[in-house]
Amino acid sequence: MKSLRIKPRMTSTTVCLFLSCIALANAQDGLKELKVGIITSKTGTLAFPGAEGERGIRFAGEEINGKGGVGGFKVVFATQDDEGTPEGARRGGEKLTLDGYKILAGPVTSSNTIVLSTQLERWGAMLIGTLGQSDKLIGDSCTRRMFHTTNTDSINMSSMTPWLQGRSEAEIAFVGLDYAWGHDVGLALEKTAARLGKKVVSSEFPPLGTKDFAPYIQKLQASPAKLVVTALLSQEMINFIQQANSFGLAKDKTITGIAMLQKQYIDATGTMMTGLSGDIDYSPLIETKENKKFVSAWTTKYNQLPSRNEAEGYIMMQALFAAVGKTKSSDPVEISKALEGEEIPTIIGTFKMRAADHQLLRAKWFGTIGVKDGVLQPIPTQDFAPAAVEVQVSPDCRMVRW
Amino acid sequence: MATVLNGLVYGCLLVILSSGLVLIFGLRQVINFAHGSFYAIGAYVGFTVAPYVGFWLAMVTATGVLAIIGWALDRWCFRPLQDRPPLTPLIITFGLYLMIEDIIGIIWGRDTYSLATPAMADFSVWIFGERFPFYRLIIISVGLVTAAGVQAWLRLSRIGLYARAASTNRLATGMQGVNTDFVSGLVVALGCGLAGMAGVIAAPMLSLSPTMGSIVVTDCFVVLVIGGLGSFGGAFVAALALGMIQSFGATYVPQIASLIPYLLMAGVLIWRPTGFAGSRIH
Numbered sequence: 061m062k063s064l065r066i067k068p069r070m071t072s073t074t075v076c077l078f079l080s081c082i083a084l085a086n087a088q089d090g091l092k093e094l095k096v097g098i099i100t101s102k103t104g105t106l107a108f109p110g111a112e113g114e115r116g117i118r119f120a121g122e123e124i125n126g127k128g129g130v131g132g133f134k135v136v137f138a139t140q141d142d143e144g145t146p147e148g149a150r151r152g153g154e155k156l157t158l159d160g161y162k163i164l165a166g167p168v169t170s171s172n173t174i175v176l177s178t179q180l181e182r183w184g185a186m187l188i189g190t191l192g193q194s195d196k197l198i199g200d201s202c203t204r205r206m207f208h209t210t211n212t213d214s215i216n217m218s219s220m221t222p223w224l225q226g227r228s229e230a231e232i233a234f235v236g237l238d239y240a241w242g243h244d245v246g247l248a249l250e251k252t253a254a255r256l257g258k259k260v261v262s263s264e265f266p267p268l269g270t271k272d273f274a275p276y277i278q279k280l281q282a283s284p285a286k287l288v289v290t291a292l293l294s295q296e297m298i299n300f301i302q303q304a305n306s307f308g309l310a311k312d313k314t315i316t317g318i319a320m321l322q323k324q325y326i327d328a329t330g331t332m333m334t335g336l337s338g339d340i341d342y343s344p345l346i347e348t349k350e351n352k353k354f355v356s357a358w359t360t361k362y363n364q365l366p367s368r369n370e371a372e373g374y375i376m377m378q379a380l381f382a383a384v385g386k387t388k389s390s391d392p393v394e395i396s397k398a399l400e401g402e403e404i405p406t407i408i409g410t411f412k413m414r415a416a417d418h419q420l421l422r423a424k425w426f427g428t429i430g431v432k433d434g435v436l437q438p439i440p441t442q443d444f445a446p447a448a449v450e451v452q453v454s455p456d457c458r459m460v461r462w
Numbered sequence: 463m464a465t466v467l468n469g470l471v472y473g474c475l476l477v478i479l480s481s482g483l484v485l486i487f488g489l490r491q492v493i494n495f496a497h498g499s500f501y502a503i504g505a506y507v508g509f510t511v512a513p514y515v516g517f518w519l520a521m522v523t524a525t526g527v528l529a530i531i532g533w534a535l536d537r538w539c540f541r542p543l544q545d546r547p548p549l550t551p552l553i554i555t556f557g558l559y560l561m562i563e564d565i566i567g568i569i570w571g572r573d574t575y576s577l578a579t580p581a582m583a584d585f586s587v588w589i590f591g592e593r594f595p596f597y598r599l600i601i602i603s604v605g606l607v608t609a610a611g612v613q614a615w616l617r618l619s620r621i622g623l624y625a626r627a628a629s630t631n632r633l634a635t636g637m638q639g640v641n642t643d644f645v646s647g648l649v650v651a652l653g654c655g656l657a658g659m660a661g662v663i664a665a666p667m668l669s670l671s672p673t674m675g676s677i678v679v680t681d682c683f684v685v686l687v688i689g690g691l692g693s694f695g696g697a698f699v700a701a702l703a704l705g706m707i708q709s710f711g712a713t714y715v716p717q718i719a720s721l722i723p724y725l726l727m728a729g730v731l732i733w734r735p736t737g738f739a740g741s742r743i744h
Contacts (some may be wrong), residue, residue: 103563107673111572113519266712267720269677271668274468275712278592295574298669302539302576306595308586328574 094133094390096121096380097140097161097185099152099176104144105269105295106168107346109369113190114139116334116366116373119358124381133382142167144268146175153359162392165376170194170240180205186392190376191369193319194240195248196415200456205392207399207418209376211449213241213291216318217248218449219339222442224256229287229314232260233280235298235300236291238265245291245318261285270296273303281309286302290317298328305332321429321438323367331436333429340425340438342371342408350407350419365435370408379404379413379420398460411446416453421446463590465713466706471598471667473705474605476658479678480685480697481612482653488629488692489649490540497557498679499562500654504528504661504669506570509577517580517662524658532654536647559676562572566672577665601663608656609698618696625649629692684727690737700738 098117102108121135129135138161140152149172153164162185167173170192177197180187186205189197195212224232232253236242242265250260262283264276277300280288288309292300297320304310320338344365346353354374358366366374382405383398384390401415411422425440432439473560479501486494505526512520539558543551583597616622624645627635636642661675668674684706689696705725711719730737 104673105677106570108574108671121523230684265716269720271677272468272472272708274471275465275709278464278468279713281593295669295671295674298574298576299667302669303667306579306584306586306597308593324574328576330576330578 068131073441080149080415091132091134092390093136094130095159095163096135096382097136097153097156097159097164097379097416098137098166099140099142099149099156099172100162100166101144101168102139102141106144106293109191109224109294110142110144110166110168112324112367113168113373115362116370116375117165117190118373118378119361119370120374120377122382123357124377130276130381131386131388133384133390142172143207144169144172146171147345148172149175150179153155153183153185155180157185162186163380163390163395164188165380166190167192170197170244173197174240175199175202176203177206184392186396188380190372192241194244195454196240196244197351198419198457199454202417202454202457202459204418204459204462205396207396207420209379209420209422209425210372211403211422212419212451213244213248213318214451215424215449216339216341217245217252217355218451219426219442219444220316220318221252221256223316223426224252224258224338226410227287227314229285230258231283231285232258232287232289233262233264233283233285233313234260234289234291235264235266235276235280237293237296238267241293243290245289249289266296268296271299273300274307276300277304277307277309281312286313288315290315290320292317293319294324296326301325301329301332305329308338317329319368321427322369323437324369326429326436326438335428335430337426337428338366338438340427340440342366342368343425343427343438343440345432345437345440346408346425348408350405354407366435374390375406375408380405393462414453417459418459420448464592464594466478467589467594467598467602469706469709470602470702471705472708473702474602474609475493475660475678476681476685476701476704477605478608478656478663480682480689480701481609481694482656482660482698483658483682483686484689484692484694485612485625485649485653487686488694489625489646490536490551492540492551492555493677493683493686493691494653495552496535496558496562497555497653497657497682498675499559499566500528500531500657500675501564501661501664501678502670502672502675503531503562504658505577505674506566506661507658507663508662508665509670510570512577512662517577517666521659521662524662526658528658528661529651529655531649532651535654535716536650540646540650541643563672563676570670570672572672575670577662577670579603579666590694597666601667604659604663608659612652612656613698616714621645621648652673681723682701684723686737687727688737690739693737693739696737696739699733719721 100114124130125134142149142152164187168191173189173192189208195197195214197208236246253260317338383395387394387398399413402413424444426442427440428439430439472638483497508520511523539673579597624640628642685700689700707722711722
């Protein structure tokens with residue numbers, strides 16, 4: 061039988077031609093790749109904020125690529141699902157860094173961000189935390205390869221302090237999710253309340269994934285506190301708002317919360333949240349030229365206003381672009397060094413990345429949910445300059461320097 | 463008293479949902495991993511049609527749509543696979559669960575929604591000095607009526623008799639002239655219809671998201687293991703017990719509340735692996 065023989069010379073010519081084509085294609089592009097690995101929750105109860113954060117990150121990447129890239133690089137992304145668990149985050153980080161994505165971004169929870177931070181040296185990678193808010197991220201978990209562009213719990217609580225001070229209620233009840241962030245907020249609230257001569261008389265910590273909040277709501281109703289502070293997230297927040305509404309909790313108590321005034325919750329609960337007050341990290345109503353441009357571009361693409369998580373993803377990328385533009389490098393170490401102490405221009409202002417703990421010191425707002433421009437949304441009523449809400453560097457942050 | 467009522471609310475929701483799982487397992491010997499997805503589809507169908515036809519008709523519509531899906535599932539999935547090893551349909555239903563979750567995301571998006579409480583039930587009543595949402599009392603009533611209805615159907619109707627017979631010995635029942643495929647199709651349709659109904663009933667209380675099914679179905683599997691695979695009565699008792707455990711746990715021992723159901727399940731698996739009521743439909 062006659063067999064098909066491939067001549068070695070012909071094979072090598074074909075391979076050479078193929079490789080030349082690839083090289084030519086890259087040369088035409090003229091840009092090297094800045095590989096950004098997104099670790100986010102795509103499944104589980106945190107899938108929604110995970111998707112929002114990723115959308116903001118990718119939007120920033122597409123936008124900068126459309127302008128010819130940054131520092132001689134075009135941004136490319138790969139995403140791994142952390143399944144909402146620290147183990148999933150570690151697995152995702154391992155996969156991404158092995159694939160060459162050494163600049164990591166995006167975990168939703170602080171727990172997942174912390175797990176990643178412990179592996180960065182081993183992976184030769186860096187991480188910019190996008191949505192996690194625990195104080196631990198800039199406290200005992202701080203590392204030289206991790207940066208944080210979102211406000212932390214203590215910063216958020218600082219913005220609530222003037223409002224709390226003006227309230228007549230001396231007793232406060234707290235309900236927060238039973239993980240690092242919820243406990244962090246609870247602790248920050250206790251300290252703030254004590255400073256203001258108030259007292260947290262009851263604290264409830266429903267586990268992540270809680271569906272029925274009725275037992276917790278009834279405990280809040282039974283509490284002597286007339287003010288309820290929440291630290292809930294995603295579906296848990298929506299379930300809580302719906303169920304608190306059906307129990308008439310807001311008739312007896314004033315409800316406020318950290319990270320509560322968000323578009324996704326308002327969209328899901330209709331008018332139930334009208335009049336509620338809380339801290340605001342981002343609002344499409346913030347009056348800066350850059351924000352107006354961002355809102356316009358976002359609305360053109362998605363036909364809706366950007367949410368807080370989407371804006372956080374975008375701001376995080378702005379920090380990365382600032383460092384890459386400065387160093388003209390995609391090396392995580394070079395980028396990390398450049399970020400320390402850097403002034404970062406963002407859509408909500410230009411802010412300093414504090415070198416001591418890698419926290420972006422940014423402005424903060426407090427506000428109420430109401431109708432503006434025909435849309436029910438968080439309306440900022442009070443703004444705080446970075447210095448007004450800045451918290452001191454934690455003595456627990458003992459960063460090994462470069 | 464409020465703690466008992468809260469336990470009953472979640473328990474009754476689990477009764478409606480796990481009834482379907484029990485019926486399907488009893489007849490087809492399939493642990494339907496996609497059951498939570500059917501619950502989610504029910505909620506989304508209800509959410510979509512409720513603005514046009516009202517809440518109660520939306521519930522009927524979702525039940526009907528899911529019953530049709532259930533019938534199709536039995537006809538083109540469970541029936542062809544009935545002679546395969548039990549792992550095959552198990553893996554297929556798991557695959558279905560993953561697919562349906564994505565399909566829901568494609569059709570309705572990944573945003574989280576909520577369905578408004580029907581206006582006639584959107585108020586609170588005072589029970590033993592505590593405010594309690596009337597809609598939650600409706601959930602309890604629907605759960606209890608559904609359980610009684612399914613039990614009566616199984617006990618008093620001819621089809622129910624065939625269903626019980628087929629769950630005991632499919633071959634012998636077929637030899638007596640009973641069309642067991644038809645009975646199975648009907649039971650799977652009923653089971654999936656109940657999942658759809660549970661989805662709509664839960665929607666005003668719990669938020670709608672593509673992953674909503676996977677969250678609740680875990681509790682249903684706990685119910686199945688504790689009550690006994692295929693035992694309707696066992697599932698009823700186990701669902702109510704689980705609701706109570708969660709409610710009392712959250713009130714009195716919140717630190718370990720989420721662990722208790724799984725500890726109980728582990729205990730049952732060790733000391734009584736068939737569950738409290740065995741594995742046959744009764």
